[in-house]
Amino acid sequence: MQASPSLLTLFGLAVIVVGVGARINIMLVIILSALTTCLCSGASLVAAIATIGHYFTANRYMTVLWSILPLVGLLEHAGLPQASRTFIGRLGVNTPGHVLWLYFLLRQITAALGLTSLGGQAQMVRPLLAPMVEEAALRMKKQPLPDELSQKLKAEAAAVDNVAVFFGEDIFLAVASILLMETVLENAGLRISPWHLSFWAIPSALMAAAVTYIRMKRLDRAIGRRNRP
Template identity: 35%
Template sequence: MIDLWPLIGIVIITVGLALKQNTLLVILAAGIATGLVADIAVMDILSTLGQSFTQNRYMSLFILVLPMIGILERFGLRQRADELIGSMKKASVSKILMTYLLLRKLTNGLGLNIGGHPQMIRPLIAPMSEAAAEKSNPELSDEKRQTIRALSAASENFGNFFSQLLFIGTGGLLLIKGVMNDSQLDVQLETMALWALPTAIMSFVVFGIYSKFIGAKIQGKASTEHVAAEEGGK
């Protein structure tokens, strides 16, 4: 009979995240449980966890992003984004999101990470997209706002996920390279990055079509509701 106890860590992570528990505590519990099942001494487990943390301590910089963004919003970051879009006559939801998507892919290809949901989408891209939609309908419904915010988040997903392997020094590409080498397959990083290019291009095209469709739908409904409201007021 196959011993499945070493997989207890996966179960703990799955259940913990499904119950929306603290992510860090869930991962620590899964790591400790897996180590105990593998008959590793408690001190060795803690030593391994501590070593992993110090080697990847730069990841903790993410914690500083949230209060920084909160301070910027407190002093009017969203309002400045709204005013910027309000001054652009031809701005639309689709144009804003496609511009951000293109910028995200280009910077990913250069190994630069300038995006992210908390850093860019929440404080800048989503408010700018909403402001563009409000130009045709100042009283945008909550449902349409949520649709725009979801589409803005999708632009980040399309921009990051489908172009993160364009840079030869990215972690994902190096991991694939390591696995290939272990399997005695000699594949160059440049070759793998080149083959990631069609995926990045197609994802840009697909999101462009989708954002155009959703943007036109929101714009059309907004215009109809605005006209109806004006006629009802008369």
């Protein structure tokens, strides 16, 4: 039995899974996945490259966001992480869980207001949030952090940002996901107001906040147990 072209295009998803699992450069993985999807759909190599080039130039305004990366690098070189460590010390927030929980609330509220660009992995988590969390852990442990714990705290900082914006942005009426859901439901014969979709995103956001609060409490307790002799 011969597989249909529509099923063969799923190999592009397999390329992403394997590439991410093997920790290959993510940009290379995405390009290979796009090429695989085009080729499996029956397109030639030239047509596949042309398709990728077309959508890249059609959405070239997205590359403007890359301009922030050199700015973040310069700020880090100028001592932004050290300044954030000093700032969190002055606030008197003494545990990593408290720092992450406060950031989660701020990130979710701003995302619910449509201000999703105020946070992010490159512009907020790496240069500001992660150093703050590590500084809080240092004050809590009163000794140098093991590399395993340091990496875990960085991962928690990245996860908090992702979860907060994921569940918070759907509360904003004009976000793309709300408009997409409205369109899909309308095509299926279900007419639902965007206000209705936004309203029912609130329980999910509150549940995400509650789960994150519990996780941050468990994180602080786990770090506290490591301090015991």
